[in-house]
Amino acid sequence: MSASVADMRGGVEALVIDDGWESALTAVDVARAGVSYDWLTSVDDRLFWVESSPDAGRDAVVTWSAGSVAVLPGDGVGSGLHAYGGMPYAVLPSGEVVRVNGESGQLTGVVTRSATAHAYGDLTWSGVELLGVREYAGGDDLVGVEMSSGRLRVLEATDGFLASPRVSGDRLAWVRWGRVVMPWDSSEVWTASYMLDGQPVDPVRVAGGPDESAFQPQWGVDGWLYFMSDRTGWWNLYRWRDGRTQPVAPVEAECATAPWESGYANYAMLPDGRMVMTVQRGPVHELAVVSSGAVARLPVPYTSIKPFLAVVGDRVAVIGSSPTRMQEIALVSTDGSGGVEVVRPGVDRGFADVSVPQLLQVESGGAQVTAVLYPPSGDAGPAPMIVRPHAGPTYHSDLRLDGEVQFFTSRGFAVTDVDYRGSTGYGRAFRKALDGQWGRVDVADCRAVAEHLIDTGRAIPGAMFISGASAGGYTALRAVSEEGPFAMAVARSAIVDPQRWTTTAPRFQRPHAAILASPDSAVRADQVRRPVLLLHGVRDEIVHIGDTAALADGLRGLGLLVGMLTLENVGHYVSGTGLVAALEAELDAYRSVLKDAGLPVPG
The missing domain is CATH 3.40.50.1820 (Alpha/Beta hydrolase fold, catalytic domain)
Structure with missing residues (x-):
């Protein structure tokens, strides 16, 4: 009854x-059945993600390697950055994980810092220090944290919003938008010099403005800075170097997700120079490989793909689902063969x-x-x-x-x-x-x-x-x-x-x-x-x-x-x-x- x-x-x-x-x-x-997988990323040949399960009672960092899945010990993970969250963990070269505590919003794990009135998120490893964004009532700080001492330095500050710090060598890229706009309406990609013992200098606005939404910067091994922009009316992939901007894969479709959370990855770079990205037309998501400007659809059994692509060898890891398939994590072949290896299946509760x-x-x-x-x-x-x-x-x-x-x-x-x-x-x-x-x-x-x-x-x-x-x-x-x-x-x-x-x-x-x-x-x-x-x-x-x-x-x-x-x-x-x-x-x-x-x- x-x-x-x-x-x-x-x-x-x-x-x-x-x-x-x-x-x-x-x-x-x-x-x-409300198990959810998010924040998928890869380090070498290992996958990491955040798994939320009603049965577990907390969000945990989970890892996969060579067919073996393990739930990492530690506090529940979760970020309240910008209310909806940002990448809540980072994997260090040692394999250890720094995370944001789901209850306190503070950094935990192998780094120790005194609690402050901030919410942390959008974590990444720069190669020499932990980078992230912290939010407080008056604005955002882009910060770097020295792991051995826990010393924190502020690299950029604003009364608006910051996101997506990304480093390649001596260059830093990030996203910013004003306090009276939304990032899907107006946001900018910036770059500046990056030094461990000083502040970023010579900042340059790469893309974005009052009528352009630009985000998701990533450095390519070719020296170009890649990003998403809707300057044509569609979120498409571009690249920038030394003041030159080029479209990478023009298509009349959305190749990015509205940035409700900080740290999305709607595209990923393969070792051979090709790229994989999501392509969305209405409610239908597809996966595509980009090579020399050509966009080719990859056959996958999914119609919904979360904005967390990661690369393992020459395959791309996705979180996918369909009207007849529960959300799962899989490695997808990029050679067009349609090969799919499920590494974390969905939960079947009598559907x-x-x-x-x-x-x-x-x-x-x-x-x-x-x-x-x-x-x-x-x-x-x-x-x-x-x-x-x-x-x-x-x-x-x-x-x-x-x-x-x-x-x-x-x-x-x-x-x-x-x-x-x-x-x-x-x-x-x-x-x-x-x-x-x-x-x-x-x-x-x-x-x-x-x-x-x-x-x-x-x-x-x-x-x-x-x-x-x-x-x-x-x-x-x-x-x-x-x-x-x-x-x-x-x-x-x-x-x-x-x-x-x-x-x-x-x-x-x-x-x-x-x-x-x-x-x-x-x-x-x-x-x-x-x-x-x-x-x-x-x-x-x-x-x-x-x-x-x-x-x-x-x-x-x-x-x-x-x-x-x-x-x-x-x-x-x-x-x-x-x-x-x-x-x-x-x-x-x-x-x-x-x-x-x-x-x-x-x-």
């Missing part, structure tokens, strides 16, 4: 799942009878909007439909096996993810279309997709729902603040007032809210026209619970609050037992609305 929303304030640990549908994926299965998605194109506001439709398992007919605007909002829908999607499709619901205007994967102009229009064009696009699904017989009128987390939760709330096809909204960890969020969001994201919001962007209870289920973690530091609680009070007074599920000891990202409670509350809410409307209730 499912617990009701009213019963779910705390006490989540005791929740038992049994809804009488034996073939359905349980919420416990979904929560336990049977998987719903495989279809890609749709829907016209909205003069733009083509992409949607990813997951039909109910084993049923192609009209169904109750859950439309999901993705989080971000400067992000995209992932074309991968998603346990939350399968939880609902295995119970007779259809799910559709929407890449509304403002999403990544479609170029700069599409990405910028949300500026000043948040809560308007994203809502219009979700509504257009929903109406298309009803008109084409894929969804049942009156059984259309909208559900989102964080920025997606905001879109869901705005969607039921006007007339439309949605019978109910579910908002998890939702932003409620973008204008107020410019003062309460983490320092990194305050400009994001200011760029996107319009003067009338707040969600007001008296404008909401459909029932709403709210879910929020008490420990959410990105979107504080106060605005959600106030909205819940207003909706309760109007009779529009389905429930306010307060999740104890849960932050912005809901996982574990909190996710179990959230999924069950959402399912109960959908079934209740369908029952009250006299519509068939799946399952």
Whole structure:
């Protein structure tokens, strides 16, 4: 028997799942399958990554070499740099690992430093010292740390943001952007001389500016500095040397991921001079090899590839997944043979009878909007439909096996993810279309997709729902603040007032809210026209619970609050037992609305 929303304030640990549908994926299965691999890198012929597992209870550094996998001992690893994180560890020549402690944000391992009011991340080994970025309330420092003594020196400081220190010989490169912009809108690659006993001198701006986003610098063995830039409207690969800039692989696609975290690697250099990079068109990721300017697709069984490429010999290591394949780490041959060696498989928690998605194109506001439709398992007919605007909002829908999607499709619901205007994967102009229009064009696009699904017989009128987390939760709330096809909204960890969020969001994201919001962007209870289920973690530091609680009070007074599920000891990202409670509350809410409307209730 499912617990009701009213019963779910705390006490989540005791929740038992049994809804009488034996073939359905349980919420416990979904929560336990939430193993994630990130921050993949290589040193010689060894791979390292960070592994997050609900069963382990902490994020750990894991290593692979010659077919053997080992979890390294030590504190939990994790970076809070710029709120979303940066490379949280570095491997030294000795093989030892320096890491950022996931609780304190301080450096731990073979380096000892007194705790300060900083968050560290974006770590790398320069060849002579540890480099990284540390953040405090007033800005960022690019720092170097001498390993033998722990002595720290500040190489660059700003009241804005810094990222990606990279060294080759006597040259240092890094990324910077101002405190009132976002790095995917405006960021710069810089280089200067690098000396162990002095400050960088003769700094030169390599790329970037007010209307250009440039990042991910890497030094090539050929002496060129490589980086990603969207100067043509697409994030493509370039190289620079002695004031000369050249395109490396022009392609009308996104070859980089929006830099929510510091230290992404969407490309990697092979020993023979070739390069491997990700290529994204909408929600679909591909892997390509670049040789003499030519771009050739590498066959891989993945449609979603994380921005952490690493090289082992003549193969490239990736973190990949697909709609039928859990996230895994694999070594991919670069000779075009399609060879794939899985070195860390995904976690199978009973994902049977998987719903495989279809890609749709829907016209909205003069733009083509992409949607990813997951039909109910084993049923192609009209169904109750859950439309999901993705989080971000400067992000995209992932074309991968998603346990939350399968939880609902295995119970007779259809799910559709929407890449509304403002999403990544479609170029700069599409990405910028949300500026000043948040809560308007994203809502219009979700509504257009929903109406298309009803008109084409894929969804049942009156059984259309909208559900989102964080920025997606905001879109869901705005969607039921006007007339439309949605019978109910579910908002998890939702932003409620973008204008107020410019003062309460983490320092990194305050400009994001200011760029996107319009003067009338707040969600007001008296404008909401459909029932709403709210879910929020008490420990959410990105979107504080106060605005959600106030909205819940207003909706309760109007009779529009389905429930306010307060999740104890849960932050912005809901996982574990909190996710179990959230999924069950959402399912109960959908079934209740369908029952009250006299519509068939799946399952």
